Amino acid sequence: MDRIAQIKQMLETSPNDSFLKHALALEYIKLNNDTAARQLFEELLAYEPGYTGSYYHLGKLLERQNEKEAAIAVYEKGMAMAKAANERHTYNELQSAYEELVY
Secondary structure (H helix, E strand, O other): HHHHHHHHHHHOOOOOOHHHHHHHHHHHHOOHHHHHHHHHHHHHHOOOOOOOOOHHHHHHHHHOOOHHHHHHHHHHHHHHHHHHHOOHHHHHHHHHHHHHHOO
């Protein structure tokens, strides 16, 4: 069984598991399926906005799709969430991605 099938099987018993949704989205990115990845990241962050690691990957995905303003908004929201959670490493990654895009 491939990784996507394994993760989907696990999601059947834990449909709101943010870690599994994040992992599945990353697998879709590896397959260049940005549409499925984006949908998962957006669902995940709507359900659990404090899952800060997903903001970076969603922002990069939006950059690849030439949606600069949307990527900026995602990075800004992620930085705010990471700051509130005192997650400095995540905040710094998001800030770096944001600054590369804006400046």
